[in-house]
Amino acid sequence: MRPVIGLIPLIEDEKLRYWMRPGYMKGVSMAGGLPVMLPLTADENQLADIASMCDGLLLTGGPDVEPAMYGQETLPVGVVTCPPRDAMESRLYPLFMAQDKPVFGICRGIQMLNVLCGGTLYQDIPAQHPSEIAHHQQAEREARTHEVRVLPSTPLREIAGQDVIRVNSFHHEAIDRLGEGLAPMGVSPDGLIEAVWMPERRFVWGVQWHPEYLWPTDAAAAGLFRAFVDACRR
Ligand SMILES: [Mn+2]
Numbered sequence: 001m002r003p004v005i006g007l008i009p010l011i012e013d014e015k016l017r018y019w020m021r022p023g024y025m026k027g028v029s030m031a032g033g034l035p036v037m038l039p040l041t042a043d044e045n046q047l048a049d050i051a052s053m054c055d056g057l058l059l060t061g062g063p064d065v066e067p068a069m070y071g072q073e074t075l076p077v078g079v080v081t082c083p084p085r086d087a088m089e090s091r092l093y094p095l096f097m098a099q100d101k102p103v104f105g106i107c108r109g110i111q112m113l114n115v116l117c118g119g120t121l122y123q124d125i126p127a128q129h130p131s132e133i134a135h136h137q138q139a140e141r142e143a144r145t146h147e148v149r150v151l152p153s154t155p156l157r158e159i160a161g162q163d164v165i166r167v168n169s170f171h172h173e174a175i176d177r178l179g180e181g182l183a184p185m186g187v188s189p190d191g192l193i194e195a196v197w198m199p200e201r202r203f204v205w206g207v208q209w210h211p212e213y214l215w216p217t218d219a220a221a222a223g224l225f226r227a228f229v230d231a232c233r234r
Contacts (some may be wrong), residue, residue, distance in 0.1 A: 110206030117179025
């Protein structure tokens with residue numbers, strides 16, 4: 001493995017969400033993990049070192065997954081992609097899976113997870129799965145605007161301690177056909193899959209909402225981070 005160099009984070013206004021708000025980094029810290037921001041790279045040697053160095057992989061939120069990755073033409077519905085992230089995530093994920101290291105996908109992360117397992121996405125919920133629910137909420141990030149029915153006999157049910165939780169929602173895409181090996185853990189009232197896991201694996205989970213904004217005030221959100229970090233510790 002090549003030498004690992006720690007870089008002091010660049011603090012700019014648009015990056016404050018990583019450091020100043022509750023966020024992914026502090027969520028991992030709260031749960032007892034050491035969060036390390038990765039370089040944007042698709043270099044195979046660097047990715048191999050990352051997979052060797054890290055005990056778990058957090059697939060964060062972000063732009064839409066390229067529809068060609070799940071065999072579809074891009075519809076004229078405001079799909080915004082990020083090819084360098086698609087390339088990095090699609091090469092990094094199998095390296096973590098090969099070592100059975102935990103993977104946790106949030107928002108784009110659950111969508112990428114589903115696509116990497118051979119599933120498909122709705123490219124736009126309003127266009128392809130019309131609903132009463134505003135999955136791209138206008139309310140603040142910490143506001144829990146829709147329900148998720150938590151499925152029995154899933155790890156999410158254990159964490160939530162109840163059959164229904166409320167979540168925030170900032171997505172216009174969603175899981176359509178579920179990928180191979182994945183099972184649903186939570187479903188919104190309009191029938192969209194909002195949480196998945198891979199029962200055959202040590203820890204491969206994804207959620208469509210944003211627990212990184214909720215964990216200071218929401219037991220289920222904090223529990224997700226704890227379950228992920230605990231799985232990485234074993
Ligand atoms: Mn939603």
